[in-house]
Amino acid sequence: MRTYHQLTDPDRSGLADQIGAQRKRVAERLAGVRRIVAVMSGKGGVGKSFVTAHLARALARGGRSVGVLDADLNGPTIPGLLQAPPTAQPPAVGLDGVKCISMGQFLDEGAPLTFTGPAAESFVWRGAMEASALREFLGDVEWGKLDMLLLDLPPGMQRYVELCDILGNPPAALTVTIPTPESRDAVRRAMRAAVERGSELLGIVENMVGGALQGTAGDDLAAEFAAPVVARIPWHPTPDSWNQLAAQL
Amino acid sequence: MKFLCVECDQQMAFGERQLPGDGTLAATFKCPKCGRVVAMLTNPMETQLVSSLGVEIGGRTVPSEPFEMVRANVVTGGPAWSTDAQERLSRVPSFVRGMVKKIYADYAKERGIPEITPAIMDTARAELGLEGM
Numbered sequence: 001m002r003t004y005h006q007l008t009d010p011d012r013s014g015l016a017d018q019i020g021a022q023r024k025r026v027a028e029r030l031a032g033v034r035r036i037v038a039v040m041s042g043k044g045g046v047g048k049s050f051v052t053a054h055l056a057r058a059l060a061r062g063g064r065s066v067g068v069l070d071a072d073l074n075g076p077t078i079p080g081l082l083q084a085p086p087t088a089q090p091p092a093v094g095l096d097g098v099k100c101i102s103m104g105q106f107l108d109e110g111a112p113l114t115f116t117g118p119a120a121e122s123f124v125w126r127g128a129m130e131a132s133a134l135r136e137f138l139g140d141v142e143w144g145k146l147d148m149l150l151l152d153l154p155p156g157m158q159r160y161v162e163l164c165d166i167l168g169n170p171p172a173a174l175t176v177t178i179p180t181p182e183s184r185d186a187v188r189r190a191m192r193a194a195v196e197r198g199s200e201l202l203g204i205v206e207n208m209v210g211g212a213l214q215g216t217a218g219d220d221l222a223a224e225f226a227a228p229v230v231a232r233i234p235w236h237p238t239p240d241s242w243n244q245l246a247a248q249l
Numbered sequence: 250m251k252f253l254c255v256e257c258d259q260q261m262a263f264g265e266r267q268l269p270g271d272g273t274l275a276a277t278f279k280c281p282k283c284g285r286v287v288a289m290l291t292n293p294m295e296t297q298l299v300s301s302l303g304v305e306i307g308g309r310t311v312p313s314e315p316f317e318m319v320r321a322n323v324v325t326g327g328p329a330w331s332t333d334a335q336e337r338l339s340r341v342p343s344f345v346r347g348m349v350k351k352i353y354a355d356y357a358k359e360r361g362i363p364e365i366t367p368a369i370m371d372t373a374r375a376e377l378g379l380e381g382m
Contacts, residue, residue: 007251007260014263014308015250015299022303089315106316106323114324116335117301118272118293125294128301132318135303140315 026139026166033067033146037202037249038163038171042190044155046178047207051233051245052152053081053098055174058239058246060096064147067091067099069137071163072154073130074113076104091141101141103133131162138166148249157193170199174230174249177217178208184217191225202249203230211235250306252287254280261287266307270340272296276306300343311344320347328357329364337367352379 011017030036039052052068059066070078078084079102082094091099103113115122115129143149151171153159164170173194177187187204194201204225206218209232218229231245252261257280264277264286272293279286289306291299299306303318314320321343324330330338341349356373357365374380 001255002253002258004251007253009251009260011251015302015304015306018304018309019302103319103323106319108327111324115322116324116330116338117297117322121294125298125301128298129318129322132301132303133323136316136319 022135022139023166023168026135027168029139029141029143030149030167032144033149035147036149036151036167036171038151038153038160038173038194038199039176040153040157040160040173040190040194041155041176041183041187042157042193043177043183043186046176046183046187047233048176049077049081049152051176051205051207052150053078054237054242055245055249056082056098056148056150057096058242059148059249060098061239062243062246065097065145067101067141067143067146067149069141069149069151070100070102070104071134071137071151071159073103073133075154076102076107078102078152079104091143099143099146101137127158131166134159134162135166157190160190160193161197164197164199170194170197172202173199174202174205175221175227176205176207177221179206179213179215179217181215181217184215184220187217187221188224191221191227195225201225201227203228205229205231205233205245207233209234252278252289254283254285256285257282259283263307266305268340270336272336272339274299274306305343311342314344314347317344317347321350327354328362331364331366333367334365334370337370349379352377 039048041048056066056068068078070076078100082098082100084092084094084100086105090101090105092105093099117125151163175187175191177183204218204221204227206229222229230248233241254261259280259282261278261280264279267275274291274296276289277286338350353365353370353373362369
């Protein structure tokens, strides 16, 4: 009996063609975006979304056109941080003119992300559903011309891997850590994954510096990965803290 | 996905796709040489996995709408949908499913209906003049 690749006629299910069309749609939509940067950590609670939102605002205040894609589908916070009103047709426009797309714009206040579908063994299809939502966020938002699109990633590396697959090319990576050794160890894994995928490491943002959290995570990671510490954000940052970070990118 | 008529050693051609409305899917393939037709039947989990990718077996008949998958499949925090109502909704073509879902959800919200059932859908359809939805 012949195998799949020995059958030379096209795949009649049409699935491969549709996947190809989806990739093309994403590529066309992002053609006007000069730079895509994933703000990532691998560690929860280090302030990725806070850094993303304030960095985006600082970039916008500096005259650059900026969009933020909230890739934290289960815990979206970007619309709140940017005070972006819900809109029928994303992107929403928030503080300082930053455009954004987030699952938070599709969910009622406080509602968890739930998909319709067979409840039994839902883990089988839920990951694919989330990846599809991410693909739609990338391919269906009319960003227009952007100098920078920031991708606010959730903790862990799964979403980063999905993004690399959907984008075709790995995005540049800006990593966020807090000073503690526990954060350093978690962020190290994320940075290694990013390097293995071929992401350019733009640098490390050490957040929540100068308070009760002790450690040298920023410097440790900078030395290990030969990447600069682009900002040390204090507990009570001022607009200047973010402007200085924006100037590094 | 390809289907081979082993007896004829011929690749079978896609015939049609059917959505019975119970979460399953049927797709037929026909041998161009002997004319034999086979049906691929998928269970609800398999059907959901394919639709999670935003694709349709046999190809799309209309281009996808923006945020089609999100609008059609994300539970927005509005009224709950009974299993029967979900199955009925799944029979609506995917490119308008999100819009249809929102119409029923808005109808239920405005009337304080906590769960959408096929009976509620029938009532809404009659009241709103949505025959065929």
